[in-house]
Amino acid sequence: MFRMMSSANVKMTNANGLRTAAMILAVACSPSASGQPIETILVAKRRFFVQSDAASVLPSSEGPQTLAPFDFTCSVGGLDMLHSPGALADLPDDDVIQSIFDSKGEEGYLVMNTSKPPFDAIRVRQALTYAFPQREVLTLVNGEDIDRVIANQMFPPDSKFFDPDLVQRTDSPELVGDLISSYCAEVPDQCNAGRVKITYSDTGPSVMGERIFAVIDSAWSEWFETTPRYQPQDEFIVATVTGDYQVAQFRLFGGLDPELDRVFLLCQSIGGIAVNAARYCDPELAELLAAQAASTDEAERIELWQQISQRLNAAYTTIWNAHTTWRIAYDSQRVKNLCGAVSPDGVPLACQVV
Numbered sequence: 622m623f624r625m626m627s628s629a630n631v632k633m634t635n636a637n638g639l640r641t642a643a644m645i646l647a648v649a650c651s652p653s654a655s656g657q658p659i660e661t662i663l664v665a666k667r668r669f670f671v672q673s674d675a676a677s678v679l680p681s682s683e684g685p686q687t688l689a690p691f692d693f694t695c696s697v698g699g700l701d702m703l704h705s706p707g708a709l710a711d712l713p714d715d716d717v718i719q720s721i722f723d724s725k726g727e728e729g730y731l732v733m734n735t736s737k738p739p740f741d742a743i744r745v746r747q748a749l750t751y752a753f754p755q756r757e758v759l760t761l762v763n764g765e766d767i768d769r770v771i772a773n774q775m776f777p778p779d780s781k782f783f784d785p786d787l788v789q790r791t792d793s794p795e796l797v798g799d800l801i802s803s804y805c806a807e808v809p810d811q812c813n814a815g816r817v818k819i820t821y822s823d824t825g826p827s828v829m830g831e832r833i834f835a836v837i838d839s840a841w842s843e844w845f846e847t848t849p850r851y852q853p854q855d856e857f858i859v860a861t862v863t864g865d866y867q868v869a870q871f872r873l874f875g876g877l878d879p880e881l882d883r884v885f886l887l888c889q890s891i892g893g894i895a896v897n898a899a900r901y902c903d904p905e906l907a908e909l910l911a912a913q914a915a916s917t918d919e920a921e922r923i924e925l926w927q928q929i930s931q932r933l934n935a936a937y938t939t940i941w942n943a944h945t946t947w948r949i950a951y952d953s954q955r956v957k958n959l960c961g962a963v964s965p966d967g968v969p970l971a972c973q974v975v
Contacts, residue, residue, distance in 0.1 A: 702951040719953045721960065721972050726945035727875040728775050732861075733868050733938055736891075736900035739804070739811045739819065740867060746937035748800040748817075749868065753940050754840035755791040761836055762829070762943075772941040774930045775874045775882070781919075782879055784927040787934055789941060794840065801844040816846040822860065822869040825851035830870075862894050871898065872945060877971070879926055883910055886929075899938040906932045 733740040733749065740746050759767040773789035776782045790796065805812035812818065821837070823830050834849050841847055852860060860866050876882045884890055888907050890897035909932060913925035933939060949972070951959065960972040 721949040723947040726947045727872045729872045729943040731940040732871050732898050739817050744800040748797045750940050751793040751796040752841050753791045770943045772944045777944040782926040784930045797844050813846050818846045820848045820867045822850045822866045824854045824857045861898050901938045
């Protein structure tokens with residue numbers, strides 16, 4: 622029997638008394654015989670102190686430039702399991718500590734609210750996409766190894782639904798100028814001194830989030846006057862689904878069968894509360910979504926989902942940024958039967974922790 626801490630963004634107060642937020646990695650440790658609280662120190666791109674009973678979190682380093690050896694030792698009982706981003710390359714993998722990698726995790730992306738200015742105009746959505754410094758952002762977060770995570774659609778390359786011919790035009794600032802100039806000439810109230818006024822939303826505040834925004838803002842600043850807004854995750858999600866945002870960092874999708882994610886693209890999912898966060902309704906896209914749901918032919922469904930990806934790409938509602946790879950590390954002497962399970966009718970099941 623082991624103890625598990627779930628991943629969550631939590632409100633907290635740091636050592637300087639500043640209200641902030643952080644992601645707790647999922648950690649499982651064997652409880653002590655006395656039942657005393659277990660304390661775990663995780664050292665990765667950022668260092669966190671996690672006290673499992675109180676669920677208090679304090680950032681204690683300065684972020685992505687600090688990459689110490691990964692220490693996952695619980696003070697009592699030892700590590701049973703850890704669920705974390707796959708970028709933790711320093712985590713050992715040996716006869717005892719073993720890892721499962723799930724490359725079909727969620728997709729990280731920027732979503733634009735198409736129901737209100739300025740992103741009701743496709744040329745502004747195009748401009749934001751062209752100006753997005755995707756490679757620089759991913760290098761900041763992941764180091765030099767970005768080819769394994771860089772995204773241009775909602776499917777990772779090892780998915781059967783992946784479209785190898787799709788191109789997302791990020792890192793193309795040379796295409797931006799004329800689009801913004803014409804928009805500001807026609808809609809001057811959405812601009813200031815030739816730049817489109819926008820608000821950028823993300824969870825936080827956090828050191829890494831602010832550094833990511835600094836990179837993005839540096840690339841966008843010639844054409845966009847961007848105001849950042851950081852919120853704890855619960856407030857951020859409410860703001861996004863109620864349409865109280867303009868462009869937001871998000872992570873979603875990633876279902877093994879994209880039919881499970883269809884609800885996030887449907888016209889019917891737009892309302893006062895909209896899980897179609899882009900609030901984008903395209904009748905042709907709706908027909909494709911309905912056709913794939915009705916089909917039982919795998920080849921046909923693959924072709925339809927590739928058409929859906931192409932249709933989304935042409936709409937410029939979303940800037941796909943990164944494929945999330947999750948790493949599940951576990952003590953193989955104490956944690957058993959995570960993988961290899963078979964359903965009653967003989968279908969191999971995914972590993973139990975993913």
